[in-house]
Amino acid sequence: MLLQRISIRNFRNFEDETVDFPERGAALIGDNGQGKTNLLEAIYYLEIFRSFRGARDEQLVTFGCGHFRVEAHLSAGAGGEEVEVAAGYAREGRRKKVTVDGREPDRVGEAIGQVGAIVFTASDVEIVAGGPGARRRFLDIILSLVEPGYLAALQRYRQILSQRNGLLRDDASPAELAAWNAGLVDAGSRLAEARARWVGSRQASFARYYSAISGGREAEMEYAPSIPAPGGVGPVVSRERWAEAFHVEIERVTAKERRRGLTLVGPHRDDLRFWVGAGPEAMQLRTFGSAGQQRSAAVALRLVEAETLRAARGRLPIVMLDDVLAEFDPQRAGRVVELFTAEEWGQVFVTSPKPSEFAFMGDSLAEYRVVSGTVRPV
Numbered sequence: 001m002l003l004q005r006i007s008i009r010n011f012r013n014f015e016d017e018t019v020d021f022p023e024r025g026a027a028l029i030g031d032n033g034q035g036k037t038n039l040l041e042a043i044y045y046l047e048i049f050r051s052f053r054g055a056r057d058e059q060l061v062t063f064g065c066g067h068f069r070v071e072a073h074l075s076a077g078a079g080g081e082e083v084e085v086a087a088g089y090a091r092e093g094r095r096k097k098v099t100v101d102g103r104e105p106d107r108v109g110e111a112i113g114q115v116g117a118i119v120f121t122a123s124d125v126e127i128v129a130g131g132p133g134a135r136r137r138f139l140d141i142i143l144s145l146v147e148p149g150y151l152a153a154l155q156r157y158r159q160i161l162s163q164r165n166g167l168l169r170d171d172a173s174p175a176e177l178a179a180w181n182a183g184l185v186d187a188g189s190r191l192a193e194a195r196a197r198w199v200g201s202r203q204a205s206f207a208r209y210y211s212a213i214s215g216g217r218e219a220e221m222e223y224a225p226s227i228p229a230p231g232g233v234g235p236v237v238s239r240e241r242w243a244e245a246f247h248v249e250i251e252r253v254t255a256k257e258r259r260r261g262l263t264l265v266g267p268h269r270d271d272l273r274f275w276v277g278a279g280p281e282a283m284q285l286r287t288f289g290s291a292g293q294q295r296s297a298a299v300a301l302r303l304v305e306a307e308t309l310r311a312a313r314g315r316l317p318i319v320m321l322d323d324v325l326a327e328f329d330p331q332r333a334g335r336v337v338e339l340f341t342a343e344e345w346g347q348v349f350v351t352s353p354k355p356s357e358f359a360f361m362g363d364s365l366a367e368y369r370v371v372s373g374t375v376r377p378v
């Protein structure tokens, strides 16, 4: 889809702003702290109805205001399908309302993915270098966007997990606990199966992108499930096998769980591992990678995400690049630019404090200046 127009009210430092964008996209130029990232955050909010920076909804409301609203007009190109996506949030009662063409879906989750966008930011490096929570969040977002039933299973899993943890803390009887195990295993095995299948099917792409960015270096992405993988990790393992394995493992650790008052096994403890090098020389990027290697892996991972969206949707994603080149050495920066240029995108938004950086895809992009929460074509 193409973002033709966005209206933003009381979101971060945007008071009341409506901007029209051309089909190719825009280069967003502005000094630090003017609202460039906030604008991308508003656009991506309409994709997943959450902040891509991990901020809570109440942090997105302009200081001193009660609610925000973001509204976009998207189209599939001249004469193509059109859609209006809107989201509002009120501090009072923490109410979130989402509409697609004016209609409110039964669940917010049904409306995700309408924009079809990817954001590359300098903080993506956290996915590779940070704690496992960031990697699970990455998996959950992409799989919620492309895998039917994933988000529902995730919500169910979280709910059962919190109930079960409550029971473990309250010293509930084994029978009471067992009553929740079936649900946990059912929802959890769906998550594990989908995660394993996604990683298995995208490993080669990850390695290819990493190699392209790093000038021929090898890298690997590996699913590290909390449930002992039945018969090795791969796209071939069925959900039933994951369920069996999950069940066996729960039985094995239940006594320990009762002592600790916590569910110790399941997708909430999964991880995704990134390696560089090959064979015995391979090292884990999270612990041993240089900042540049970690950044390269993060960019490769986002490119894999874009590929996943293209394949699932059959249309080109909108790409947003927020300061991604900033910390690369000139060779790597050059290769990243080449890669981005070679990929197919629906529309491109790039931010930078300096107009000069837009040699990068931006030659043909219309320039917009962002100044304290306003956006104007140059």
Ligand SMILES: Nc1ncnc2c1ncn2[C@@H]1O[C@H](COP(=O)(O)OP(=O)(O)OP(=O)(O)O)[C@@H](O)[C@H]1O
Pocket: 011, 012, 013, 014, 030, 031, 032, 033, 034, 035, 036, 037, 038, 039, 059, 060, 061, 062, 063, 353, 370
């Ligand atoms: N809830 C909020 N209400 C009002 N202003 C906010 C809110 N949250 C953040 N801001 C303001 O938004 C500004 C930061 O905007 P943003 O992160 O988009 O900057 P930027 O243009 O991307 O800058 P940089 O080039 O440094 O990345 C800050 O001035 C901050 O005070």
Ligand SMILES: [Mg+2]
Pocket: 036, 037, 038, 322
């Ligand atoms: Mg910024």
